[in-house]
Amino acid sequence: xxxxxxxxxxxxxxxxxxxxxxxxxxxxxxxxxxxxxxxxxxxxxxxxxxxxxxxxxxxxxxxxxxxxxxxxxxxxxxxxxxxxxxxxxxxxxxxxxxxxxxxxxxxxxxxx
Amino acid sequence: xxxxxxxxxxxxxxxxxxxxxxxxxxxxxxxxxxxxxxxxxxxxxxxxxxxxxxxxxxxxxxxxxxxxxxxxxxxxxxxxxxxxxxxxxxxxxxxxxxxxxxxxxxxxxxx
Numbered sequence: 001x002x003x004x005x006x007x008x009x010x011x012x013x014x015x016x017x018x019x020x021x022x023x024x025x026x027x028x029x030x031x032x033x034x035x036x037x038x039x040x041x042x043x044x045x046x047x048x049x050x051x052x053x054x055x056x057x058x059x060x061x062x063x064x065x066x067x068x069x070x071x072x073x074x075x076x077x078x079x080x081x082x083x084x085x086x087x088x089x090x091x092x093x094x095x096x097x098x099x100x101x102x103x104x105x106x107x108x109x110x111x112x
Numbered sequence: 113x114x115x116x117x118x119x120x121x122x123x124x125x126x127x128x129x130x131x132x133x134x135x136x137x138x139x140x141x142x143x144x145x146x147x148x149x150x151x152x153x154x155x156x157x158x159x160x161x162x163x164x165x166x167x168x169x170x171x172x173x174x175x176x177x178x179x180x181x182x183x184x185x186x187x188x189x190x191x192x193x194x195x196x197x198x199x200x201x202x203x204x205x206x207x208x209x210x211x212x213x214x215x216x217x218x219x220x221x222x223x
Contacts, residue, residue, distance in 0.1 A: 033210050043155070043200065045210040058210055090154060098143035098204035101211060103154035 003027050006091050006104040013111055019078040021107050023091030025071075031094045032074040033058075033101060034066065036087040043090065049074055050097070081111045114139045118201050118214035126222050129191050133217045135201030136183040143205035145177055145184050150198040150216070158186075158199075188219075196221045 003026030013019050023032060033048040035058075045058030047066040055066050063085060065077045078085055088108050092101040115138040125131055137145065144162045148155035159168040161177035161184060168175050172189045188195055198218050202211035 031209060035210075035213075040215065042215040043202075043211075043213040045212070048210045050209060056209070059212075097209035098211075100146060100157045100160050102157065105154050 004091060004093055004102060004104040006089075006107050008107060009105065010108045011110070013081050013109070015082060015111055016080050019081050019109065019111075021076045021089055021091075021109070023074045023076070023104060025074075025093045027093060027095075027102075028071060029093040029095045030071075031097055031101075032068065033092040033094075034064070034074070034076045035090045035092060036060065036085075037090060037106075038087050046076065046089075078109075081109075083111050085109065086111045114203065114205075114212040116201055116203055116212050116214035118199075118217050120217060121215065122218040122220070124220045124222060125191060127191055127193060129221075130187065130189045131191060131219060133186040133188075133199050133201075133219070134183065135185070135214055136181075137201075137203045137212075138182065139203045139205045139212065141205045142179070142203065144203070146202045146204070146211065147175055147184075147186050148200040148202065150200055151196075155200055191221045193221045193223055195219065 005024045007022045034046040035043045044060045049055045049068040091104040094101040119134045147158040159175045166177040175186045177184045198216040200216045202213045
């Protein structure tokens with residue numbers, strides 16, 4: 001398995017609170033991604049990074065921010081969580097854009 | 113807007129049957145099409161197809177890319193209960209460097 005770890009694995013938080021999810025890789029891959037997976041929508045790209053301090057928006061970036069200060073870590077922050085952000089969040093990594101991406105085990109986030 | 117459509121959305125077959133899953137796509141600047149298998153947790157990579165590699169095979173699974181029809185199929189022969197999963201199709205080549213996924217085909221293999 002690719003060396004990719006997400007934390008926490010499960011989280012319940014209240015509406016309006018900030019939440020940060022962490023993705024850590026040991027593969028030294030250039031690209032890191034955050035996706036969310038919801039019933040009826042499949043996997044959708046939130047943000048991605050193509051290097052340290054280099055990030056860009058994906059399809060569903062509103063309400064999310066990201067940071068990448070080190071090659072191995074990619075953080076996803078919900079500044080003020082809403083119930084619509086209840087989802088399963090997956091981090092993924094790849095060495096080259098457009099090639100196979102390896103996924104972390106996911107974080108189940110519930111906003112109440 | 114990039115788009116990936118998978119069909120059928122769900123499929124129930126008996127062990128030993130052969131299944132064909134479909135994926136069609138629209139993407140600005142196609143680079144690759146990927147198939148993933150998702151059981152209870154993270155998607156796991158199956159195949160990547162590109163203009164220079166339009167057919168892939170691994171054991172009972174095989175996949176073909178039709179660039180003219182903008183589509184791909186995933187075939188599974190002699191299905192087993194362990195093949196039960198959601199199969200995801202994704203493409204790269206749109207504006208972002210990530211993947212655009214279809215909604216998946218939920219495959220159930222009955223003993």
